[in-house]
Amino acid sequence: MDSKKPWEIHDALTSDKLCTVGSLLADIRRKALDVYDPDEGDGTWCNECTIYQRTLNILKRSNDSYPWLRISDTGLYFVMFIGDIPVRYYKGQFDKPNKRSLTIRTDELIPHEQLCLLDPENFHWYWRIILETDENRMASRIGIAQFREGTEVMRNLWTFPQHAITNISLVTAEKREPTILALPTISLKTKDTEDGKEVGNG
Amino acid sequence: MAESEQFFGNRLRVARTFNGYTLAEVGEAICTTRQYIQKLEVDDSCSPPPITTVDALASLLHVEPGFFYSPLLDEVQEEECHFRKAKTTPVNIRTRARSYGTFFGQILKYVDSQVDLPTLKIPVENVPSPQSLNIEHIEKIAEKSRLAWNLHPDEPIHNVTRTLENAGCVVTTFHGVSEKVDAFSFIRSRAVIVSNTAKGNTARSRFDRAHEGGHVVLHRGIESGDPLLDEQANQFASAFLLPRSAFIREFPKNNKLYWPKILEMSKRWGVSLQALIRRAYDLGIIDPVKYRYAHVYINKYIKEDVLASIAPPEEVPEILPQVISLLRDSKGLMVSDIAESLHVKPEVLNSFGIFDSPGSNPPKNVIYLEKHRKTPELSRAGKI
Numbered sequence: 001m002d003s004k005k006p007w008e009i010h011d012a013l014t015s016d017k018l019c020t021v022g023s024l025l026a027d028i029r030r031k032a033l034d035v036y037d038p039d040e041g042d043g044t045w046c047n048e049c050t051i052y053q054r055t056l057n058i059l060k061r062s063n064d065s066y067p068w069l070r071i072s073d074t075g076l077y078f079v080m081f082i083g084d085i086p087v088r089y090y091k092g093q094f095d096k097p098n099k100r101s102l103t104i105r106t107d108e109l110i111p112h113e114q115l116c117l118l119d120p121e122n123f124h125w126y127w128r129i130i131l132e133t134d135e136n137r138m139a140s141r142i143g144i145a146q147f148r149e150g151t152e153v154m155r156n157l158w159t160f161p162q163h164a165i166t167n168i169s170l171v172t173a174e175k176r177e178p179t180i181l182a183l184p185t186i187s188l189k190t191k192d193t194e195d196g197k198e199v200g201n202g
Numbered sequence: 203m204a205e206s207e208q209f210f211g212n213r214l215r216v217a218r219t220f221n222g223y224t225l226a227e228v229g230e231a232i233c234t235t236r237q238y239i240q241k242l243e244v245d246d247s248c249s250p251p252p253i254t255t256v257d258a259l260a261s262l263l264h265v266e267p268g269f270f271y272s273p274l275l276d277e278v279q280e281e282e283c284h285f286r287k288a289k290t291t292p293v294n295i296r297t298r299a300r301s302y303g304t305f306f307g308q309i310l311k312y313v314d315s316q317v318d319l320p321t322l323k324i325p326v327e328n329v330p331s332p333q334s335l336n337i338e339h340i341e342k343i344a345e346k347s348r349l350a351w352n353l354h355p356d357e358p359i360h361n362v363t364r365t366l367e368n369a370g371c372v373v374t375t376f377h378g379v380s381e382k383v384d385a386f387s388f389i390r391s392r393a394v395i396v397s398n399t400a401k402g403n404t405a406r407s408r409f410d411r412a413h414e415g416g417h418v419v420l421h422r423g424i425e426s427g428d429p430l431l432d433e434q435a436n437q438f439a440s441a442f443l444l445p446r447s448a449f450i451r452e453f454p455k456n457n458k459l460y461w462p463k464i465l466e467m468s469k470r471w472g473v474s475l476q477a478l479i480r481r482a483y484d485l486g487i488i489d490p491v492k493y494r495y496a497h498v499y500i501n502k503y504i505k506e507d508v509l510a511s512i513a514p515p516e517e518v519p520e521i522l523p524q525v526i527s528l529l530r531d532s533k534g535l536m537v538s539d540i541a542e543s544l545h546v547k548p549e550v551l552n553s554f555g556i557f558d559s560p561g562s563n564p565p566k567n568v569i570y571l572e573k574h575r576k577t578p579e580l581s582r583a584g585k586i
Contacts, residue, residue, distance in 0.1 A: 034457030136454070136463065175452065175470070178360035179353055184320045184367040184521050188532055 004156050006144055009122060010115075012083025015161075017068060018129075018144060021082065022160040024062060025089065025131055026139035028054045033137060044137070048091075072107040079107045080129075086111045087144070089129035094143055097152050101128065104149055124149045209250040211243040212274045217263040218243075220301040220550075232258040269545035276311065278303035278388050281425045284417040284435070285386045299383045302376045303396055306554055307388075308544055310372060314391060316533075317525050322370030322393055322418075325350035329420055332430050337484075340420070340434060344441035347419055356448040358471045362408045363517040366395060366415050373411060373519040374554050375399045387414035389422055404513050405474040411517075412439035437484075443473050444481045453478075453487050459496055461504075465512055472514035475500045522556055530558070 006013035032051045036042050056078055059071045072079045080087045086108040090101035104112075104126060116123040125146035134140040145157035218228055218239075225243075226236040232255065241248050251259075253267070260267045278300045285291050285299070313319070325347040330339055348355050351369045359365055363373050371393040384406070385397035395414040397407055416438030421431050452467055454460040468475050476497065483493040529535040537558045541548040551557075 030455065034455075036456075037458060136456075136460065176354055176357035176448070178358045180360050181352060181364050181368055183524065184364065186320070186521060186524050186528060187318050188528060189316055189318055 003158075006127075006156070006158050009146075009156065010083070010085050012068065012085050013087075013127075013144070017066075017082055018158075019160055020066060021069065021080070021129065022131075022142040024058055025055065025129070026142065028058050029131075029133070029137070029139050047137075074105075074107060077105055077107075079105060081111070084111065084115060085127060086115075087127040087129055089131060091131045091133060093132055094130050094141070094145070094157065095154075097128065097130070097147060097154065099152070102126075102147055102150075102152065122146070125155065207250065207271045209242065209248075209256070209270050210273055211246065211248070212277060213270050213272075214239070214259065214263075215243040216274060216277060216301045216304050217259075217265050217269065219298045220305055221263050222298055223263075228259070228262065231262050264547040264549045266542070266545040266547070274304070276304065276307050276390070278307060281427060283386050283388045284414065284421065284426045284431065285383065291383055295383055299376070299386055299396070302553075303386065303388055303394065305546075305550060306374055306394060306396060307390060309540075309551065309554065309556070310390075310392070310394065312540060312544055313522070313525050316529060319372065319392065319521060319525075320368055320370045323350055324422070325419060329422075332421065332424060332428065332434060335420065335434055337437060340437045341441045341446060343419060344416075344438050345445065347415075347438075347442060348445065355445055359408075359443060361517055362411050362415075362443070362472075363519055366411060366418075367519065367521050369415075371395050371415065371418060372521055373397070374522065375519065376553065385410035385414050387417050389418065393418040403474070404516050405468070405472060405477070408472055408514060408517065409439050409443065409474065409477055412442050415439070415442065440477065440481050440484065444471055444478070446485055449481055450485060450487065453482050455487070459488070459492060459499070461499075465504075465508070469512035469514075475504065475509075519555065522554070526556060526558065 005015075006018060007015065029051055032047060032054055035050075036044075036047045056071070056073060059069065059078075059080060060073070063070045068083050070081050072081065077088075080089065088101060088105075088108060090098040092098045092101075108126065112126060113123070125148055127144060128147055129142065129144045131139055132141040132143075141159060143157050143159040145154045147154055218225070223231075224236075225239045229236040229239045234255070242251060250256075256267045256270060260269065280296070280300065283296075283300055283303060285296055291299075326343050329335065329343065345355055347369075351365055353359060353365065367373055371387075373395045375397055376399075383398050385395065387393065387395045395411055395418070397410050397414070399407065413432075413435045416435035417426075417431065420434055420438060424431065452470075454463040464475065464478060468478050471478070473481075479488070479493060479496040479500070482488045483490070488496070526537060526540075529540070537551050537556055538548050540556075541551050544550075
């Protein structure tokens with residue numbers, strides 16, 4: 001089956017909105033990593049907690065700037081709403097989803113079912129934003145995909161464009177390898193090229 | 203050699219400084235006085251020295267006696283020579299380095315008479331004068347240079363030396379003058395870049411050559427000596443080796459300097475850590491406090507073995523070895539034959555890294571006429 005774009009499934013999931021969310025998530029991570037200092041005793045677990053708390057805080061505050069974005073926070077997990085579409089997010093690899101993040105929570109279940117009551121094709125499919133990181137734990141790739149309820153089966157993966165998310169493109173733009181130039185070309189002087197040229201230093 | 207032929211003292215001076223001798227040392231070595239040597243060098247009306255003196259001078263200075271008997275018309279002058287770090291290079295060292303330039307100019311003239319070399323590709327014709335040239339101009343000229351020289355605007359330069367040679371410069375190295383001279387350049391019929399390999403720092407050598415390339419692009423026909431020119435050539439080298447768009451993308455943006463990534467960048471782009479940090483500072487990615495801290499950190503905490511592991515491979519000039527091979531294969535000329543045409547000993551050519559390749563004797567069953575077909579100019583005493 002052909003892969004569909006998120007906005008082809010739900011109008012609210014436009015690329016602009018998704019890129020805005022992606023940019024926020026990457027930016028939160030970058031700023032939190034700026035203060036990460038293993039020399040002072042910071043651990044990655046502690047830093048990831050900071051990132052989680054900041055994500056909650058920023059997404060809550062973002063509702064002022066982006067009325068289409070809100071979250072439902074139970075204290076143990078949160079669900080993001082883009083328009084009316086419930087979306088959760090996890091940090092990990094696209095093809096190795098975090099099982100805990102695939103669990104369907106009540107705050108997500110009810111809105112999703114209401115949304116898809118008349119949409120059997122998507123009824124059992126839940127949205128997840130996936131944030132991949134590089135060796136420095138900076139965001140390297142962000143995507144959104146549907147996962148079948150209770151499984152790791154994924155479909156309709158859409159990767160956010162790098163150029164649309166500044167701080168992602170900053171760290172992940174393709175690194176070009178150097179061009180290897182050919183040796184300089186030299187040739188024996190011909191009669192023609194010798195004409196009119198001085199020979200010797202006199 | 204007839205004693206009546208004119209002895210050219212400037213050739214003696216160039217040969218003496220090339221070999222690193224003082225007047226007194228030459229006088230002592232050939233059992234005469236410092237004053238006499240000086241007189242020979244500067245007083246054109248002085249009567250020619252006896253043949254035994256000429257022979258002794260030639261032997262001491264690694265040239266043939268005929269070397270002294272023709273005018274030296276192409277001596278590299280101070281004002282046309284762009285020295286890297288001109289401010290701190292002592293005059294005597296600059297003089298010696300210039301004599302290297304003069305000798306190399308003679309070799310190049312011979313090469314030019316035999317071989318067609320790449321023509322000089324100037325990326326920007328109407329470069330503003332140094333006084334009106336600003337950083338933005340230099341960034342753009344560096345970007346245009348990359349395009350004109352077949353490089354992508356956003357990629358590391360695999361081999362700076364080859365890039366410059368393809369662009370029509372001739373690059374050579376010298377050894378043993380002084381560590382105080384990093385590199386210098388001058389432009390005659392073609393651009394010549396001479397760099398010192400004494401320090402053995404390959405990243406530094408790449409930057410030195412890019413710096414001299416900057417003089418070739420930005421300062422053709424402009425008298426050297428103004429520190430502003432050196433500063434602009436440094437800016438060019440920095441922009442040429444580390445193009446700003448790619449640099450801003452790749453330089454780690456952490457609050458604290460993230461050294462593993464910085465070391466990786468240094469290796470990938472083939473520049474020293476100092477050059478990398480300076481670029482970050484110039485582009486406003488790091489503030490003066492971090493810039494200063496970074497320098498202290500590099501000097502204090504980054505060990506030699508780490509630096510060695512990120513150093514780019516050594517770059518060697520490739521045009522001249524190719525010329526030597528071509529002349530050997532096509533005309534049967536060996537380095538000793540070229541030296542003979544120039545009235546110098548092969549050691550002089552060797553000092554520029556010009557050697558016969560091992561086992562490179564021409565076939566014994568071929569008689570090359572080239573050796574016997576010298577032009578009238580070349581056959582005259584001292585003519586090169």
